[in-house]
Amino acid sequence: MKNRILIVDDSFYMRTMLKNMLTDAGYDVVGEAANGQQALEMAAATRPDLITLDVILPDNTGLDVLKGIRQEQPDVRIVMCSAVGQEVIVNEALESGAVAYIVKPFSEEKVLEIVGSMLQQGNDKSDTSAEPSATPEAGTADTDADTSSESTPQA
Amino acid sequence: MRSREQEYREIFMAEALEYYDAMSRHISELEKNPQSEQPLNELFRLMHNLKANARAMGYMDLGEVAHRMETIFGLIRSKEKAFSGSITGVLFGGIDTIGAMIRAIGENQELPNAESLLENLERLVRGEEPILTDEEVAVDDSRKLELSDLVYIQIKKLDHLLNLVGELIIDRDRIFTLGQEIGNPALQSAAAHLFRIADELQYSVMDARLVNVGSLFNKFPRVVRDVATTEHKEVNLSISGQDIQIDRNILQIITDSLLHLVRNAIGHGIETPEERIKAGKPPVGEVALEAAIERDDVLIQVRDDGRGIDVEKVRSKAVSRGLVNAQTAASLSAPAVRALLFEPGFSMAEEVTEISGRGVGLDVVKLAIDSMGGQLRVDSELGKGTTFTLVLPTSIAVKGALLFELEERSYALLLMHIDSVVSLWPEELHVVGGMLLAEVQGENVPVVGLRQLLHSGDEPLASADTEELIGRQDIIIVNYNNRRLGLIVDRFLRQQNIVIKPMTQPLDKIDLFGGVTLLGNGQVCLVLDVPALTRVFLAKRP
Numbered sequence: 001m002k003n004r005i006l007i008v009d010d011s012f013y014m015r016t017m018l019k020n021m022l023t024d025a026g027y028d029v030v031g032e033a034a035n036g037q038q039a040l041e042m043a044a045a046t047r048p049d050l051i052t053l054d055v056i057l058p059d060n061t062g063l064d065v066l067k068g069i070r071q072e073q074p075d076v077r078i079v080m081c082s083a084v085g086q087e088v089i090v091n092e093a094l095e096s097g098a099v100a101y102i103v104k105p106f107s108e109e110k111v112l113e114i115v116g117s118m119l120q121q122g123n124d125k126s127d128t129s130a131e132p133s134a135t136p137e138a139g140t141a142d143t144d145a146d147t148s149s150e151s152t153p154q155a
Numbered sequence: 156m157r158s159r160e161q162e163y164r165e166i167f168m169a170e171a172l173e174y175y176d177a178m179s180r181h182i183s184e185l186e187k188n189p190q191s192e193q194p195l196n197e198l199f200r201l202m203h204n205l206k207a208n209a210r211a212m213g214y215m216d217l218g219e220v221a222h223r224m225e226t227i228f229g230l231i232r233s234k235e236k237a238f239s240g241s242i243t244g245v246l247f248g249g250i251d252t253i254g255a256m257i258r259a260i261g262e263n264q265e266l267p268n269a270e271s272l273l274e275n276l277e278r279l280v281r282g283e284e285p286i287l288t289d290e291e292v293a294v295d296d297s298r299k300l301e302l303s304d305l306v307y308i309q310i311k312k313l314d315h316l317l318n319l320v321g322e323l324i325i326d327r328d329r330i331f332t333l334g335q336e337i338g339n340p341a342l343q344s345a346a347a348h349l350f351r352i353a354d355e356l357q358y359s360v361m362d363a364r365l366v367n368v369g370s371l372f373n374k375f376p377r378v379v380r381d382v383a384t385t386e387h388k389e390v391n392l393s394i395s396g397q398d399i400q401i402d403r404n405i406l407q408i409i410t411d412s413l414l415h416l417v418r419n420a421i422g423h424g425i426e427t428p429e430e431r432i433k434a435g436k437p438p439v440g441e442v443a444l445e446a447a448i449e450r451d452d453v454l455i456q457v458r459d460d461g462r463g464i465d466v467e468k469v470r471s472k473a474v475s476r477g478l479v480n481a482q483t484a485a486s487l488s489a490p491a492v493r494a495l496l497f498e499p500g501f502s503m504a505e506e507v508t509e510i511s512g513r514g515v516g517l518d519v520v521k522l523a524i525d526s527m528g529g530q531l532r533v534d535s536e537l538g539k540g541t542t543f544t545l546v547l548p549t550s551i552a553v554k555g556a557l558l559f560e561l562e563e564r565s566y567a568l569l570l571m572h573i574d575s576v577v578s579l580w581p582e583e584l585h586v587v588g589g590m591l592l593a594e595v596q597g598e599n600v601p602v603v604g605l606r607q608l609l610h611s612g613d614e615p616l617a618s619a620d621t622e623e624l625i626g627r628q629d630i631i632i633v634n635y636n637n638r639r640l641g642l643i644v645d646r647f648l649r650q651q652n653i654v655i656k657p658m659t660q661p662l663d664k665i666d667l668f669g670g671v672t673l674l675g676n677g678q679v680c681l682v683l684d685v686p687a688l689t690r691v692f693l694a695k696r697p
Contacts, residue, residue: 002391004380010200010204011170011204011207011208012166012170013163013166013167013170013208013211014204014207014208014211016162016163016166017163017211020159028376028392029376030376030377030380031377046377056199056200056203056204057200058197058200083203083206083207083210083222084222086203104207104210104211105207105210105211106211
């Protein structure tokens with residue numbers, strides 16, 4: 001089965017770009033949410049494998065959504081999306097269980113590289129019950145990779 | 156068709172203008188109510204989005220302005236700065252500059268210089284006083300009010316517009332013909348102009364109703380997943396042709412049909428993973444949803460690589476259901492047998508499953524497609540899979556038709572239902588079992604005089620006799636549900652786009668006619684309904 005991805009971003013433009021990139025690469029984009037409330041509802045309804053989550057959302061901050069979703073679905077891989085300038089929130093997100101982040105404006109290669117490796121990691125874990133990978137993953141290179149790995153749930 | 160870059164640019168512009176409007180609103184609100192958090196949060200978020208989108212589009216100057224504005228709003232939000240004094244002026248000016256930059260992008264013009272604004276924003280971050288020029292201090296009262304370039308419109312209003320255009324086209328044709336009859340050059344030239352304008356208007360209205368097929372297709376990943384889970388199948392869905400455009404109402408009409416076909420493909424087509432492995436197939440079944448353009452039509456296909464349709468099973472089932480007698484059934488070709496699936500009441504489901512066995516058969520799908528002059532075809536290979544093809548008109552307004560004459564009256568048949576047009580000498584026709592047969596493209600096609608078909612009342616058709624045919628016969632080969640039928644008419648007239656009007660009582664009780672259209676000379680022309688003609692022929696043939 002194709003990996004299922006939920007896109008959360010309040011900009012229609014960003015959602016369209018991400019959706020095209022991911023769909024072209026063969027992923028199944030199961031939904032697009034434009035605010036925190038929608039994100040929580042759609043995550044519950046679609047049970048995606050991975051969520052791209054914008055840091056700044058109209059009703060909630062992305063962080064509240066992150067925590068809300070992880071409480072319900074500890075296994076879902078969450079990749080934060082943010083423009084530069086929000087490093088503080090991004091760091092907090094990684095500490096709260098996000099697995100990686102992407103900086104806007106992003107290139108297609110970067111998005112696919114990060115999404116691909118995060119899903120791979122998720123699959124490895126659930127397939128083999130291996131130890132969580134301690135190697136810093138793509139996109140977390142210049143943040144605290146250890147923190148993010150530690151808070152990744154084990155299968 | 157729009158390229159992706161163009162699409163991105165249009166979305167960017169629409170959203171940027173929307174952001175600009177919202178920013179202007181929120182900053183005025185903030186000025187009235189500096190302690191209010193909501194407008195401040197919104198300003199911060201909108202700047203952040205604009206920055207990210209502008210940079211993604213490569214508009215770095217705009218991105219930079221939005222970035223520094225975002226920083227200041229961030230500082231105000233964290234109470235490190237206050238929204239008062241000179242900051243207010245710089246931020247109001249900043250939003251004006253952003254508006255001007257967005258407009259310049261929209262008009263492909265050079266972006267206004269934002270140097271002094273950027274420097275002032277920098278000074279504010281460092282805690283210095285901004286340096287405002289007289290121009291910046293002065294309140295700009297020459298401000299233009301900008302409205303968004305996009306409007307949302309109710310489909311109801313577009314329907315009304317389309318109906319009016321239909322009326323206009325009929326009157327236009329009438330005036331055009333009058334002009335020629337009267338022979339007045341001034342009237343003729345005015346009519347010719349009206350002709351062109353009306354054509355363009357019709358095209359524009361039709362164009363405004365077009366939506367991407369993707370807006371429907373994109374709902375299917377979820378459907379497929381749910382159905383596959385319930386049916387304990389593993390299915391991979393692929394989608395293509397999302398960018399193909401079609402009239403919104405046609406898309407609406409086929410929504411349920413497509414849902415039904417996809418559910419069928421998973422419920423009846425795709426085998427369980429165990430069965431697939433036994434049959435030497437990969438365990439995960441493939442379902443494809445594809446749209447393509449073919450001439451003036453839009454083709455939508457639902458394809459699966461499942462077990463395929465067992466023609467012999469369908470054949471015996473059709474006999475047991477009394478749809479055909481055993482003798483006829485034995486003589487039917489495979490495509491003709493598969494076409495029986497669309498007969499009312501035929502259901503292939505051996506057991507009722509939760510998803511696909513609700514008693515709604517393919518006949519309902521067929522009716523929906525017929526209702527707008529489309530076609531439904533099925534193709535299948537046992538063990539390999541099945542493909543359903545919906546042939547749909549791009550627009551519901553105007554349809555291509557062939558006009559012909561019968562007993563000095565004009566009739567029309569939709570091109571969609573016409574396979575070919577032939578002229579044959581009586582010796583080229585054979586009589587088999589009282590029925591005329593013509594060989595068309597290597598296949599024997601039954602032929603009947605349309606006159607006899609229309610006038611026979613409740614009586615069965617009389618046995619055919621080639622002796623009664625004099626001279627070359629103009630025959631229109633129509634196709635309905637993989638059944639071909641030749642109709643002998645008096646004379647072919649021409650091919651023409653027509654606007655079909657539903658018939659008023661009591662004529663519409665006669666179901667052989669799908670509607671009427673008015674010709675340029677004011678003559679009423681009946682549009683014959685091919686599905687109904689085929690049914691009448693099958694019921695009455697000798």
